[in-house]
Every structure is written in C-alpha cells, then in structure tokens.
Amino acid sequence: MTRWIFLGFLLIVGVLLVSMARVQKKNDEIPYFLRYDSLAANANPRIELKVESSIDPSEEQLEKLVTDYAAIWAHLNRLFQDPDPKPSKERLTERFYLHLANNYVDGPSSSIKRKDLSHFIQIKTWSKDGLSCNILDQNAEFSFEFPDGTIQKTNYSIAVSLLFQGDNWRLDAIRFIEEKN
Amino acid sequence: MKRTFLQIALSLALLGCQKGQVKKPIILNPQSEIVVNQDSLLFEVEGVNWTAWVNTPVQVIYPQLTRINNQITLRINPSEGVIEGQAFLTLQRDENQFIYPISLKNQEAKGQLQDLRSPKTVNTDSSMIQQQVLYAFDHSGNLSELEEGVFFKENYLELFPNAGTFQGLTSTAVSSFYVDPGTVKEIPLTYSLNKYNQTVEIKAGPLKDRYNNSVSNGTLAIFFLEKGKEQKRIETVVQDSYCQLTMPLSEVENGSLKVKIAQVYSLSLIIQQP
Numbered sequence: 001m002t003r004w005i006f007l008g009f010l011l012i013v014g015v016l017l018v019s020m021a022r023v024q025k026k027n028d029e030i031p032y033f034l035r036y037d038s039l040a041a042n043a044n045p046r047i048e049l050k051v052e053s054s055i056d057p058s059e060e061q062l063e064k065l066v067t068d069y070a071a072i073w074a075h076l077n078r079l080f081q082d083p084d085p086k087p088s089k090e091r092l093t094e095r096f097y098l099h100l101a102n103n104y105v106d107g108p109s110s111s112i113k114r115k116d117l118s119h120f121i122q123i124k125t126w127s128k129d130g131l132s133c134n135i136l137d138q139n140a141e142f143s144f145e146f147p148d149g150t151i152q153k154t155n156y157s158i159a160v161s162l163l164f165q166g167d168n169w170r171l172d173a174i175r176f177i178e179e180k181n
Numbered sequence: 182m183k184r185t186f187l188q189i190a191l192s193l194a195l196l197g198c199q200k201g202q203v204k205k206p207i208i209l210n211p212q213s214e215i216v217v218n219q220d221s222l223l224f225e226v227e228g229v230n231w232t233a234w235v236n237t238p239v240q241v242i243y244p245q246l247t248r249i250n251n252q253i254t255l256r257i258n259p260s261e262g263v264i265e266g267q268a269f270l271t272l273q274r275d276e277n278q279f280i281y282p283i284s285l286k287n288q289e290a291k292g293q294l295q296d297l298r299s300p301k302t303v304n305t306d307s308s309m310i311q312q313q314v315l316y317a318f319d320h321s322g323n324l325s326e327l328e329e330g331v332f333f334k335e336n337y338l339e340l341f342p343n344a345g346t347f348q349g350l351t352s353t354a355v356s357s358f359y360v361d362p363g364t365v366k367e368i369p370l371t372y373s374l375n376k377y378n379q380t381v382e383i384k385a386g387p388l389k390d391r392y393n394n395s396v397s398n399g400t401l402a403i404f405f406l407e408k409g410k411e412q413k414r415i416e417t418v419v420q421d422s423y424c425q426l427t428m429p430l431s432e433v434e435n436g437s438l439k440v441k442i443a444q445v446y447s448l449s450l451i452i453q454q455p
Contacts, residue, residue: 055312103259127297131297172295174324176267
C-alpha cells in the first residue's frame with residue numbers, strides 16, 4: 001500500500017514538473033549587445049554634415065552620429081515597407097516606438113521600396129552632455145522603387161530630433177518639412 | 182479543318198484561363214490633403230477582393246475598406262495618427278496594383294513641449310549657467326514649429342543659487358534639474374560638557390554655502406584633535422547641516438580642536454572645563 005502511495009506521489013510531482021515546464025515561456029530574444037543589425041551594417045548613404053550648434057561635438061561624437069543616423073534611416077526604410085516596429089526598437093525612443101507599436105497591424109509588406117541616397121545635415125543644437133541633438137536634414141534624397149520597376153527620386157527637407165539612449169542615437173521626433181523636386 | 186478547329190478551341194481555353202486586366206479604380210473625391218481619422222476616399226471599382234495599404238513616411242498601415250456595389254470607401258484611421266507628409270496608397274486586386282500618391286495630415290491636436298536641460302545638476306560653486314534645448318511634437322511624433330519655420334530653440338539660463346530639485350517649462354520628469362549646495366563658507370565650532378558622563382559633545386554647524394544653502398548630507402568632515410604630543414584625526418559626515426562628535430573629557434581636555442570640510446578649516450578651539 002505504502003508503495004502505491006509513494007508511486008502516486010512521484011506521479012503527481014512528475015505531472016506538476018512537466019506542466020510547469022510547458023507553461024514556462026521560452027525567451028528567444030537575443031540580448032541587444034549580441035545582436036547583429038544587418039540593416040545598419042548595410043546602410044551607406046552619402047552624409048554631409050555641418051555643425052551650426054553653439055556646442056561643438058567632438059570628431060568621435062560626429063562619427064557616431066553619422067553612423068547612427070544612417071542606421072535610423074535604414075530602419076525607417078524597412079518600416080516604410082513592413083509595419084512591424086519591433087526589429088527597430090533600438091533605433092527609436094520609447095515614446096516614438098509606442099506610436100508605431102500602437103498603430104501596428106499585421107499585414108502584407110508593401111511593394112514600394114524606399115532607399116535614402118544622401119543627406120545634408122545641419123546640427124542645430126547639441127546638448128552639453130551630448131545626449132540630445134536636433135538636426136535639419138536640408139537635402140535628404142530618396143529613391144522609391146515601384147512594383148512596375150519605375151524609380152522615382154525625391155528630395156525632402158526634414159527636421160529630426162534625436163536622443164542618445166543606451167548605446168546609440170534614437171529617433172525621438174521627426175517632421176517632413178517639404179518636398180523638393 | 183479539324184486541326185484549325187482544335188487550334189481555335191485551344192486559344193479560347195487559354196484566354197479563359199487568363200485573369201482579365203483589372204480596370205484602374207477611379208478616385209471619386211480627389212483631395213489635396215487627407216486628414217486621418219476624419220476624411221474618407223471614395224473609389225469606383227470593378228470586381229471584388231480589393232485590399233489596400235498606405236505607405237506613410239515612416240510606417241506602412243492598413244486603411245479600413247468598405248465596399249458597396251462598385252464603390253469602395255477607404256478610411257485611414259490609425260489609433261496614434263501618422264507621421265505627416267507624402268504617402269502612397271496602394272489598391273490591389275489579384276496581381277494588379279494601383280498606386281496613388283497622397284498627402285497625409287493628422288487632426289489638430291495639442292502639442293507637447295520638450296524642455297531638456299544640460300547639465301542636469303548645477304553646483305553653486307560652479308557656473309549657474311544652464312543650457313536649455315526646446316522642441317515640440319504632436320501626439321504622433323511629428324515635430325511642431327515653435328515659431329514660424331523654427332523647430333528647435335536653445336537658450337542659456339542663469340539659475341538662482343537655491344539648492345533643490347526643479348522642473349523646467351514642461352513640468353515633466355525629463356525636464357527636471359537639480360541645484361546642489363556648494364562648499365561650506367565657514368565652520369562655526371562649539372562644544373558642551375556632559376558632567377554626568379564626563380564626555381564632551383563637539384558640534385560644527387550650521388554648515389552653509391555662500392548662498393545660505395545647507396551643505397549636502399554626507400559631506401566629509403575631518404576633526405583634528407591635538408593634545409600635547411598626541412594628534413588624532415577623526416572623520417565624520419554632515420547630517421542636517423551639522424556634524425558632531427562625542428569624546429571622553431579626559432581625551433580632549435585642554436586639547437586643541439579644529440574641523441576641515443573640503444578646503445575650509447574652522448578656527449581652533451581649546452576645550453576646557455568651566
């Protein structure tokens with residue numbers, strides 16, 4: 001009799017362990033520092049830069065800004081086609097990401113492709129602590145590739161507000177001021 | 182004859198298998214600018230199974246599509262508005278896609294001002310000048326003009342030397358900044374005897390900076406005691422504008438005592454019984 005009680009107890013423990021293991025969510029998300037951002041790595045628009053702020057950023061800071069600005073546009077171009085903001089989380093501030101996440105509805109990818117070809121950015125303000133930067137992209141040149149193979153090139157002037165959070169610059173707010181054709 | 186008949190029959194069968202060319206939908210209410218969550222676009226279409234999406238300047242979104250007879254109504258209603266600017270509307274049926282350039286705008290909404298301060302913490306010993314960076318945005322993340330054609334502003338503000346935590350123009354946590362008290366201006370030093378316990382309570386304070394702010398809690402204070410050939414150094418910290426020390430009378434009687442905080446020394450005090 002005792003043997004059966006003991007075996008029954010073992011069975012209950014076994015069932016409990018198995019059900020706990022099934023309930024536990026598997027976290028597949030790779031830590032940020034181990035992730036490879038292929039979009040950022042393949043982004044290579046021409047970027048001209050002019051500092052007009054009262055605080056002069058260092059060469060190193062400017063280099064980082066240029067790299068991150070190209071990466072931000074690579075992610076915005078992906079979002080132009082695919083609505084899921086999650087892969088671009090590290091390039092957007094929490095507030096901006098939330099706007100996109102709240103608008104996100106799963107659906108087909110768009111057939112129009114956008115690519116940024118060049119930028120001419122003027123740094124308007126640079127904070128003393130190097131954590132905030134506001135820029136005017138006076139001549140952002142984009143190419144739109146339509147499904148019939150036609151390509152349209154369009155230039156915009158864009159105001160962009162960036163915040164340095166974590167390891168990189170992130171988009172906090174943006175304004176497409178005008179289309180220049 | 183038989184062969185020709187077969188060829189015709191085959192050609193007709195092939196034509197029947199091919200999907201017909203879909204006629205481009207005609208926009209019935211062309212608009213120079215579409216206000217999201219407000220305006221609708223009407224199209225005259227042929228056939229069923231139409232789908233649509235909009236490439237806004239930042240994210241592709243899917244409009245609400247309703248079809249009545251040969252007319253479809255498109256309503257762009259993202260919950261958080263859109264990044265305004267040039268967009269492309271695509272209407273698709275089967276393999277046929279029709280693209281319409283459109284211009285998107287949000288409904289009028291109250292903007293939010295961002296007031297960033299740098300440095301966040303100012304010490305009254307240093308310059309009281311602080312950089313203020315201002316920009317504003319709407320509920321969707323579109324930058325708004327602060328003045329006509331001006332999206333960013335930068336000011337240099339001279340702060341009052343009153344220690345504390347303050348909030349910028351926007352009264353948000355992000356705009357908060359701090360004024361820390363500076364170095365003590367002078368160190369008043371007193372002592373009192375406890376005859377019952379035969380101890381001496383030595384007290385330095387109130388400790389204030391040059392703007393009468395209380396010196397920060399936790400500031401290091403060093404007591405130097407000299408009695409005959411014996412020298413002692415005792416470290417303590419400031420708490421509520423004071424730092425104090427209790428010593429046996431026998432150890433300090435007729436001894437000389439002074440306190441140092443940062444580079445400031447108090448006057449020497451000789452401890453004697455009354």
